[in-house]
Structures are given as structure tokens and as C-alpha cells.
Amino acid sequence: MSDSQKKYDLIVVGAGAAGLLAAGHAAERGLSVLLVEKMRQAGRKLRITGKGRCNITNDAPIRDFLKKVKPNGKFLYPAFHAFFSQDMIAFLNAHDVPSVLERGGRYFPESNQAGDVVDALIKYAENKGVEFLYEAKVRHLIKEDKKLVGITVIQSMQMQDIFADNLLIATGGKSYPATGSTGDGYKLAKQAGHQIAEVHPALVPIEVEGEIPSRLEGLSLKNVNLSLWVDGKKQDEEFGEMLFTDFGFSGPIALTISREVYSPISLEKQVQLSIDFKPALDDKVLDARLQRDLDGNGKKQIGNLFKQWLPSKLIPVFIDLLHIDEEKPAHQVSGNERKAIRKLMKNFRLEVVGLRSFREAIITAGGVDLDEINPKTMASKYHENLFFAGEILDLDAETGGYNLQIAFSTAWLAAESVSGKE
Numbered sequence: 001m002s003d004s005q006k007k008y009d010l011i012v013v014g015a016g017a018a019g020l021l022a023a024g025h026a027a028e029r030g031l032s033v034l035l036v037e038k039m040r041q042a043g044r045k046l047r048i049t050g051k052g053r054c055n056i057t058n059d060a061p062i063r064d065f066l067k068k069v070k071p072n073g074k075f076l077y078p079a080f081h082a083f084f085s086q087d088m089i090a091f092l093n094a095h096d097v098p099s100v101l102e103r104g105g106r107y108f109p110e111s112n113q114a115g116d117v118v119d120a121l122i123k124y125a126e127n128k129g130v131e132f133l134y135e136a137k138v139r140h141l142i143k144e145d146k147k148l149v150g151i152t153v154i155q156s157m158q159m160q161d162i163f164a165d166n167l168l169i170a171t172g173g174k175s176y177p178a179t180g181s182t183g184d185g186y187k188l189a190k191q192a193g194h195q196i197a198e199v200h201p202a203l204v205p206i207e208v209e210g211e212i213p214s215r216l217e218g219l220s221l222k223n224v225n226l227s228l229w230v231d232g233k234k235q236d237e238e239f240g241e242m243l244f245t246d247f248g249f250s251g252p253i254a255l256t257i258s259r260e261v262y263s264p265i266s267l268e269k270q271v272q273l274s275i276d277f278k279p280a281l282d283d284k285v286l287d288a289r290l291q292r293d294l295d296g297n298g299k300k301q302i303g304n305l306f307k308q309w310l311p312s313k314l315i316p317v318f319i320d321l322l323h324i325d326e327e328k329p330a331h332q333v334s335g336n337e338r339k340a341i342r343k344l345m346k347n348f349r350l351e352v353v354g355l356r357s358f359r360e361a362i363i364t365a366g367g368v369d370l371d372e373i374n375p376k377t378m379a380s381k382y383h384e385n386l387f388f389a390g391e392i393l394d395l396d397a398e399t400g401g402y403n404l405q406i407a408f409s410t411a412w413l414a415a416e417s418v419s420g421k422e
């Protein structure tokens with residue numbers, strides 16, 4: 001580094017949820033900060049969160065919040081104590097983005113525009129004096145005498161070295177790579193000596209065997225129970241909404257359950273998903289209901305009677321799986337056939353063949369090994385001037401605003417730590 005070259009107090013790599021907040025807060029605390037982003041704009045992923053509405057955070061208390069996080073929610077205690085959901089809501093409110101609380105403790109911007117959250121974060125960082133460097137991809141970290149002193153970026157085909165006292169890597173994971181999150185940060189972390197816990201897609205649609213999904217494509221189900229079976233044993237279940245796609249399952253409960261699918265599938269275990277279309281009715285009550293409807297509509301064809309029980313798209317699939325003649329009058333439906341109908345309604349089972357790729361995953365599981373990061377500062381245990389925040393860490397949570405809060409809390413704590421150093 002030449003004497004005339006500028007040296008920043010902090011370089012933040014990645015202008016996503018974590019990077020923007022960390023850069024702004026570090027600058028607010030008096031540091032000179034450069035925020036380097038490889039895309040043309042900041043916060044590309046943040047703009048598409050929550051189907052464009054941005055589920056900012058969740059109002060669950062810390063203890064419940066931590067239970068939603070894998071593999072080790074407790075790592076987040078200090079970060080959540082430094083900056084938690086209500087702090088983020090207050091922060092956005094102070095930056096003219098009021099929010100509303102919805103079902104399941106989910107906060108959204110009142111405007112329903114994720115873009116408002118991104119714009120507020122960019123404005124915050126700009127107003128606090130953060131310098132932005134766009135379309136600049138960080139290629140590697142610069143080491144001098146084993147100490148990290150800066151980064152090498154490539155911008156418009158030109159390599160450039162930039163120096164700083166501290167580095168914060170906030171490059172996100174590998175999911176939705178079109179937004180810029182392509183896993184570059186793992187290479188940077190490895191270069192600094194860090195281990196990366198195996199990364200894989202999480203909160204991701206699930207592929208199942210056979211042609212049933214394509215027949216049911218687009219069918220959205222509410223108030224159903226989805227259970228996961230591994231080698232014949234129930235492992236997990238979720239209640240709520242799901243969606244059939246041409247290859248399998250998506251929608252909130254399928255995405256949540258997908259977090260439990262990766263491990264048994266990679267171990268080549270038998271993995272099945274079962275839908276209970278009538279979770280509010282136990283076998284006895286459902287049987288009585290079917291019996292009553294069959295008795296009360298004796299002349300009706302069974303195919304028509306199904307309309308009282310199931311969404312119409314499901315009916316031809318049920319008819320085929322039950323091998324029942326859809327024109328059969330209800331009074332001719334046998335006890336065994338009624339039992340088979342009930343069983344299929346309560347246990348509609350499909351064989352899982354895999355998960356979709358990172359391209360469709362909401363989040364990346366795995367990442368920078370938490371054992372090598374100080375949870376009280378977000379600093380590397382190998383380099384006192386290297387920090388990590390956001391999805392690059394080996395942390396992932398359910399849907400519901402939890403993942404963004406992890407990014408915001410770890411970013412805030414990292415910024416406090418850098419600016420609190422002597």
C-alpha cells in the first residue's frame with residue numbers, strides 16, 4: 001500500500017440486508033466505511049423478500065425465536081440482545097417505514113413494498129457517509145504478514161486493491177444466485193482459514209415421484225397437515241398452507257418441512273410426505289361424516305359427492321387412486337370403499353425424491369462454522385479485524401421474518417464491535 005492510498009476503517013463486502021445495516025451503523029458510530037457490492041444495485045434479494053412485501057421480522061420472544069433457528073440458535077443470544085425485532089421495527093419507523101403486525105407474528109412494511117425497506121437502508125447508509133462501490137466483485141482478501149489488510153476487487157475488468165483496518169463479510173448464501181448471492185463469501189472465509197459447514201438449499205420446494213403433482217399443479221391448500229416420514233417413522237409435521245407444483249410441493253408448510261428433508265435424502269433413506277386433508281376431524285368423526293353424506297345422497301354419483309369433501313382438482317386423482325367408478329351411486333359405496341376414501345383423505349402419501357436447487361431456495365443452510373466466530377462480537381477467532389454477518393453464517397431459520405432478523409442483528413452487533421474496538 002502506498003502512503004497516498006486511502007485506507008478505510010471498515011470495508012463491508014456485500015450490500016444486502018446485513019451489509020447495508022452494518023455499513024450504515026458503523027458509519028453512524030464515526031467510522032469511514034466502504035460498502036462493496038458486485039451487482040449494479042444494493043439489496044436485490046431484499047427487494048423480492050416476502051413476495052415483494054418483505055416480512056421484516058417476527059415478534060416472537062427471544063426464546064421462541066431461537067427455537068426456529070438451526071443448527072445452534074443460542075449463538076444468536078448476544079446479537080439479539082444488542083438488536084432485536086422491536087429495534088428493527090423502531091429503526092424502520094424512524095426512517096419513515098412504518099410496519100404492521102400480521103398473522104403468525106410477522107411484520108411487514110405498511111406500504112407492502114419491500115423496496116421501501118431497501119431504500120430506507122440505502123438512504124441511512126448514504127446519509128451516514130458510507131461510500132458505495134457498485135459492480136465491484138471482491139475476489140480475495142489481502143494478507144500482509146498474516147494480517148488481513150484489505151481486499152482485491154474486480155470492477156470493469158480492472159483489478160484494484162483497497163485497504164482497511166477491518167473487514168466485514170456479508171455476502172449472503174448461495175440461494176437465488178440471480179440476486180448476487182452466489183457463495184463468494186465462502187471462498188473469502190476459507191482464505192482467512194475458516195471452515196465452512198456443508199451448504200445446501202433450505203426452505204426450498206420438494207420434488208416427489210410420479211405424475212400426481214403435475215396433475216395437481218397450481219392447487220393451493222389451506223388448513224392441511226403435512227407430515228414427514230423417514231423409513232416409516234414420523235419425523236415432523238406442519239399445519240397450514242401448501243401448494244402443488246408440477247414437480248411436487250411448495251408453499252409455507254412444504255418449505256418449512258424441507259429443512260428436515262435434506263439429511264435423510266442425502267443418506268438415501270426412504271422419505272415420504274403425507275397430507276391430511278381433514279386434520280380437524282379424527283378418523284371416527286370423519287367416518288361418521290362420510291357415512292352421513294353417503295346416506296343422505298344415496299342417488300348421487302360418488303364423483304359428484306366428492307365435491308362436498310375435496311377441492312375439484314383433487315377429485316379425478318382420488319377417483320383413480322381409489323379405483324372407484326365415479327358414476328357409482330352413493331348408496332352402492334361399500335364399507336371398505338368408504339374406509340379407503342377416509343384413509344386417503346387422512347394420509348395422502350407421496351414419495352420424496354429430492355429438493356429443488358439453490359436457484360429456488362429461500363435460504364442456504366450451512367456456512368461459516370459458528371465455532372470459529374465470537375458470538376459476542378461476530379469477529380473471526382483467527383483474525384481480530386475480520387467480521388461476519390448474515391446468511392453467510394451457519395444459521396438458518398423457518399419462514400416468518402426470522403432470517404432477515406438474523407441478518408439485521410448480526411450486522412448491528414458486528415458494526416458495534418468494529419466501532420467499539422480501540
Ligand SMILES: Cc1cc2nc3c(=O)[nH]c(=O)nc-3n(C[C@H](O)[C@H](O)[C@H](O)COP(=O)(O)OP(=O)(O)OC[C@H]3O[C@@H](n4cnc5c(N)ncnc54)[C@H](O)[C@@H]3O)c2cc1C
Pocket residue numbers: 013014015016017018019036037038039042043044045046048049050051054055056057136137138139170171172173175176179180181182183184185361362363389390391392400401402403404405407
Ligand atoms: C425469494 C426470497 C424471499 C425471502 N423472503 C424473506 C422474508 O420475507 N423474510 C425473511 O426474513 N427472509 C426472507 N428471505 C431470506 C432473506 O432474504 C435472507 O436471509 C437475507 O437477504 C440475507 O441477508 P444477507 O445480507 O446476509 O445476504 P444477501 O441479502 O444475499 O446479500 C448479500 C449481498 O452480497 C453481494 N455479494 C456477494 N458476493 C459478493 C462479492 N464477491 N463481492 C461483492 N458483493 C458480493 C450480493 O450481490 C448481495 O447483494 C427470502 C429469500 C428469498 C430468496
